[in-house]
Amino acid sequence: MLCSSYMCVLVCGLMLAIWVDIGVADQFLQGEPGLPGRLDEFAKTMSSGFNATEVKLDLLNKRQSRMATDLLRLKTKSSQTMKMLYTMLTYRKKFERKVLAGINSIVNTLEEIKHCLGCTCPKGYERYSSATCGTFCYRFESNNCSSWSAARSVCQAEGGDLLVPSECYYQFFREKAQQHEGTCSHFWIGGNTNTPGSNYVNVKGDPVPSSFSFWSVGQPDGLLGESCLEMRSYLTNYLMNDYHCDRPEGFVCQI
Numbered sequence: 001m002l003c004s005s006y007m008c009v010l011v012c013g014l015m016l017a018i019w020v021d022i023g024v025a026d027q028f029l030q031g032e033p034g035l036p037g038r039l040d041e042f043a044k045t046m047s048s049g050f051n052a053t054e055v056k057l058d059l060l061n062k063r064q065s066r067m068a069t070d071l072l073r074l075k076t077k078s079s080q081t082m083k084m085l086y087t088m089l090t091y092r093k094k095f096e097r098k099v100l101a102g103i104n105s106i107v108n109t110l111e112e113i114k115h116c117l118g119c120t121c122p123k124g125y126e127r128y129s130s131a132t133c134g135t136f137c138y139r140f141e142s143n144n145c146s147s148w149s150a151a152r153s154v155c156q157a158e159g160g161d162l163l164v165p166s167e168c169y170y171q172f173f174r175e176k177a178q179q180h181e182g183t184c185s186h187f188w189i190g191g192n193t194n195t196p197g198s199n200y201v202n203v204k205g206d207p208v209p210s211s212f213s214f215w216s217v218g219q220p221d222g223l224l225g226e227s228c229l230e231m232r233s234y235l236t237n238y239l240m241n242d243y244h245c246d247r248p249e250g251f252v253c254q255i
């Protein structure tokens with residue numbers, strides 16, 4: 001009895017469910033009021049969404065394409081800029097070289113002007129300066145061995161003369177002579193005589209007296225016609241001597 005009641009309820013439930021489904025299907029088939037409209041609206045919305053997406057994608061493609069073009073242009077410009085910079089650097093180097101050459105030229109000119117003004121000595125000459133003995137330029141020639149006359153001509157061609165012997169600075173030149181020894185022996189200096197052994201005068205025409213402190217012992221002796229003045233190295237360590245004018249010796253120029 002209980003079993004048949006349960007079966008009855010189950011059967012009734014199944015029948016009710018089938019009835020409801022049939023109702024819904026029927027309702028759908030007959031058309032729910034407003035549903036087609038909403039479906040159309042939904043379709044339109046979807047279509048509009050797709051269209052909008054396509055437009056956006058198209059825009060993105062165009063932007064991408066424009067960016068690619070811009071990048072290419074930028075790359076070209078960068079390349080041109082690099083070339084321009086390289087050219088500028090090249091010109092700058094050339095310009096700097098020209099400026100340096102110009103500066104060197106100015107410096108050389110200033111050096112020449114300084115020489116002309118007597119601030120410094122000509123090339124090859126050294127400067128002598130003393131509060132009591134004055135200032136001048138000098139050079140020792142140790143390898144171009146010459147007669148007294150030829151040596152004097154060389155010094156005169158350089159704008160000076162042979163060194164004038166002077167009490168004031170003779171000792172200084174004795175010491176310098178030792179530092180300038182070369183191929184030639186002894187050094188001619190600026191003094192001679194027409195009467196060997198006496199009446200010596202310097203190249204300025206002033207007398208070189210026999211009382212001169214730096215005559216070598218026993219000099220001047222005018223031996224066998226010696227009549228030109230030298231700083232003699234042998235035995236006397238560059239004290240002054242009269243000697244044969246035609247002998248080749250070194251010499252000292254003074255400007």
Ligand SMILES: [Ca+2]
Pocket residue numbers: 219220221222223226241242243
């Ligand atoms: Ca002598």
